[in-house]
Amino acid sequence: MIELQDIRKVFNTGRPNEFVALHGVSLSIDAAKVTVFKGPSGSGKTTLLSLVGCMARPTSGRIRLFDREITSLPERFLTEIRRKTFGFIFQHFNLIKGVTALENVMVPAYPDGENHASLKERALNLLGLFNLSHKAHSKVEWLSGGEAQRVTIARALVNNPSVVIADEPTAHLDTKLSKEFMEIMRRLNDEGKTVLIASHDPIIHESDIVHRVIEMRDGKIVTSGIAS
Amino acid sequence: MAKWIERQRNIIDFTLSSLLRRKRKNIALIFVYIVVVFFLASVLFFTYSIKKEASMILQGSPDMIVQRMVAGRHELIPISHIDKIKGIRGVSSVKERLWGYYYDPIVGANYTLIVSDDSQLSVGKIIIGEGVSRTRLLFEGDAMEFKTYDGAIVDLEIESTLSQKSELVSSDLIVISGGDFRRLFGTPEGYATDLTLKVRNSRELPTIAVKIAELLPDSRQILRDEILRTYDAVFNWRGGIMMVILMGALLAFIIFAWDKASGLSLEERREIGILKAIGWETSDVLLMKFWEGMAVSLSSFLAGVIFAYIHVFFASSMLFEPVLKGWAVLYPHFKTVPFIDASQIIALFFLTVVPYTVATIIPSWRAATVDPDSVMRS
Amino acid sequence: MLMRKSSLFLIYIILNILFLILLFTHASFEKKKDMQFLREKMEMVSKLQLADLCLFTEASYTRHLSQADLHTPFQDSPTSLEHFPSGSLVGPPRSLRKLNGKMD
Numbered sequence: 001m002i003e004l005q006d007i008r009k010v011f012n013t014g015r016p017n018e019f020v021a022l023h024g025v026s027l028s029i030d031a032a033k034v035t036v037f038k039g040p041s042g043s044g045k046t047t048l049l050s051l052v053g054c055m056a057r058p059t060s061g062r063i064r065l066f067d068r069e070i071t072s073l074p075e076r077f078l079t080e081i082r083r084k085t086f087g088f089i090f091q092h093f094n095l096i097k098g099v100t101a102l103e104n105v106m107v108p109a110y111p112d113g114e115n116h117a118s119l120k121e122r123a124l125n126l127l128g129l130f131n132l133s134h135k136a137h138s139k140v141e142w143l144s145g146g147e148a149q150r151v152t153i154a155r156a157l158v159n160n161p162s163v164v165i166a167d168e169p170t171a172h173l174d175t176k177l178s179k180e181f182m183e184i185m186r187r188l189n190d191e192g193k194t195v196l197i198a199s200h201d202p203i204i205h206e207s208d209i210v211h212r213v214i215e216m217r218d219g220k221i222v223t224s225g226i227a228s
Numbered sequence: 229m230a231k232w233i234e235r236q237r238n239i240i241d242f243t244l245s246s247l248l249r250r251k252r253k254n255i256a257l258i259f260v261y262i263v264v265v266f267f268l269a270s271v272l273f274f275t276y277s278i279k280k281e282a283s284m285i286l287q288g289s290p291d292m293i294v295q296r297m298v299a300g301r302h303e304l305i306p307i308s309h310i311d312k313i314k315g316i317r318g319v320s321s322v323k324e325r326l327w328g329y330y331y332d333p334i335v336g337a338n339y340t341l342i343v344s345d346d347s348q349l350s351v352g353k354i355i356i357g358e359g360v361s362r363t364r365l366l367f368e369g370d371a372m373e374f375k376t377y378d379g380a381i382v383d384l385e386i387e388s389t390l391s392q393k394s395e396l397v398s399s400d401l402i403v404i405s406g407g408d409f410r411r412l413f414g415t416p417e418g419y420a421t422d423l424t425l426k427v428r429n430s431r432e433l434p435t436i437a438v439k440i441a442e443l444l445p446d447s448r449q450i451l452r453d454e455i456l457r458t459y460d461a462v463f464n465w466r467g468g469i470m471m472v473i474l475m476g477a478l479l480a481f482i483i484f485a486w487d488k489a490s491g492l493s494l495e496e497r498r499e500i501g502i503l504k505a506i507g508w509e510t511s512d513v514l515l516m517k518f519w520e521g522m523a524v525s526l527s528s529f530l531a532g533v534i535f536a537y538i539h540v541f542f543a544s545s546m547l548f549e550p551v552l553k554g555w556a557v558l559y560p561h562f563k564t565v566p567f568i569d570a571s572q573i574i575a576l577f578f579l580t581v582v583p584y585t586v587a588t589i590i591p592s593w594r595a596a597t598v599d600p601d602s603v604m605r606s
Numbered sequence: 607m608l609m610r611k612s613s614l615f616l617i618y619i620i621l622n623i624l625f626l627i628l629l630f631t632h633a634s635f636e637k638k639k640d641m642q643f644l645r646e647k648m649e650m651v652s653k654l655q656l657a658d659l660c661l662f663t664e665a666s667y668t669r670h671l672s673q674a675d676l677h678t679p680f681q682d683s684p685t686s687l688e689h690f691p692s693g694s695l696v697g698p699p700r701s702l703r704k705l706n707g708k709m710d
Binding site for chain 2: 610611612613615616618619622623625626629630632633634636637640643644646647648649650651652653654655656657658659660661662663664665666668669670671672673
Binding site: 056108115159 | 505
């Protein structure tokens with residue numbers, strides 16, 4: 001269970017380009033469910049996800065992660081929690097260029113000093129799950145859009161996180177690949193993982209694996225309904 | 229502990245992947261870096277070895293040399309001065325020294341002719357240094373021609389050659405009898421080139437020197453201490469070519485560090501953003517940058533020093549030969565004794581590794597402290 | 607399967623360090639061996655009453671660094687510049703560079 005209490009996020013405080021991304025959002029997100037955040041760009045959904053995923057701190061308000069209050073934790077603990085609990089799938093993939101797919105998948109686990117052989121095996125298995133074994137040693141620039149997307153997903157899963165967060169994951173994908181993406185999300189959810197997706201893509205909102213669609217606008221929640 | 233090692237290795241893995249992305253640029257950088265270190269280390273090895281050897285060998289030099297000066301020039305000294313000097317308290321012996329230069333027009337070389345009263349050399353015979361032998365291709369038993377001061381030609385027979393191992397002091401020497409010396413140069417009897425002294429207590433040398441200066445106002449005294457300090461100061465960093473070399477090397481190091489210190493490219497910043505976003509901490513990023521600096525500078529330092537050692541102590545500093553030889557025709561072939569000054573090597577290590585590594589880390593500080601969510605917002 | 611890059615790097619560094627240690631060990635052995643020749647040279651210096659190393663035979667004052675007189679720096683004329691390449695490697699002997707020397 002992820003709880004947000006009266007979350008405010010202000011960027012560039014005190015400067016002329018001060019911008020309030022979230023105006024006091026309160027929310028309870030169920031674990032092991034697929035939740036989609038819908039809304040136009042600038043609605044604050046990306047910011048909300050980044051706060052939930054311990055990537056940034058709210059300007060005010062509290063966040064509880066599985067009954068643990070995380071807003072006041074120092075950076076190091078926050079980073080550790082983020083690394084162990086969350087897996088991120090970014091809109092622009094954000095893979096490291098000039099480096100192989102396999103290494104991209106392993107990089108998030110490097111600072112932990114885990115045994116190299118076991119890390120490599122796990123990474124290869126993950127790539128195998130997404131039918132990318134033959135591309136493991138290719139540089140990421142040589143991958144197609146769909147393949148790169150799957151590498152990003154594999155990377156997000158390398159630390160075996162309990163929560164998967166995806167930010168506009170289908171923005172650069174065609175319909176077929178978008179549907180494939182949602183199937184992968186179903187598999188992850190079936191394993192008990194919590195899935196949070198920010199998207200304005202109807203393929204995602206209308207997918208039957210989604211348990212709940214939360215609509216946002218101008219930094220506030222408009223509907224926090226339950227989809228079919 | 230194992231975790232710490234594994235963490236370092238992981239980060240080094242990533243750093244090397246990162247460096248390999250710009251393979252050509254980095255290989256060129258390392259190559260030039262190695263050349264600079266090689267050059268600098270060779271100079272350090274060579275000059276220290278010569279200085280150390282000089283400080284040891286020249287302990288055998290005379291305690292004091294007394295020369296007569298006329299109008300600022302070194303002129304012949306009357307042998308009668310010996311009696312005057314012998315009387316000074318503390319002086320145990322005074323000897324005359326006959327030596328001079330002979331220019332050989334056949335090859336354009338300068339030889340140093342010296343008379344040794346020790347060496348029972350009969351008139352008509354000479355002992356030559358290995359360098360003379362090599363330059364004129366003359367050996368034991370051959371005759372060598374000399375032109376005297378008054379235009380006559382004199383043939384002298386080579387009795388033997390001085391050992392090759394002693395070339396550093398004897399390469400251009402020709403040991404000759406007193407009689408032949410005076411015949412060649414016309415030095416009148418009763419005069420010598422200069423006088424050498426032995427004293428009983430070396431601590432009294434300065435006092436004795438002062439007394440000689442009073443006794444013979446037109447003389448100058450050269451103490452062994454000064455001879456040694458002359459060679460201590462040879463190849464001094466503050467002189468001529470050495471200064472150019474030092475400045476060149478420093479400039480090279482500055483240029484290398486500049487390239488790093490002038491800030492990160494957009495791509496590098498983006499990469500750091502990604503690393504932060506996927507879970508790396510600021511310290512992880514800085515560690516990566518540390519290894520990036522070390523990878524280049526440490527490998528360059530080691531390779532450069534190894535090549536320099538081989539160059540100086542196995543290949544007799546052959547790359548320096550043209551510089552040291554200058555316009556000389558006769559150049560001694562000697563082996564550099566591997567005296568090594570550890571403090572110089574350590575200083576070189578710090579000069580090579582620290583500025584570059586620091587220049588790699590510092591500009592990344594800002595980028596490394598960026599918020600992990602920045603890459604999502606951009 | 608290729609080795610990890612970091613392994614290759616660390617092996618390279620360690621090999622280099624070992625090689626360097628080897629060379630320095632070689633240095634200390636060579637030094638001992640060369641001692642006899644150093645002694646030989648010192649004896650020759652003593653016997654022949656030498657005061658300089660035979661390094662630069664270009665000119666008199668480069669050959670005998672410690673014996674150069676005041677006249678030498680001026681060569682043919684007071685404005686005469688350094689002729690010989692090795693002159694830029696060595697400075698005038700210390701005894702000539704003494705300042706505030708006594709007049710008498």
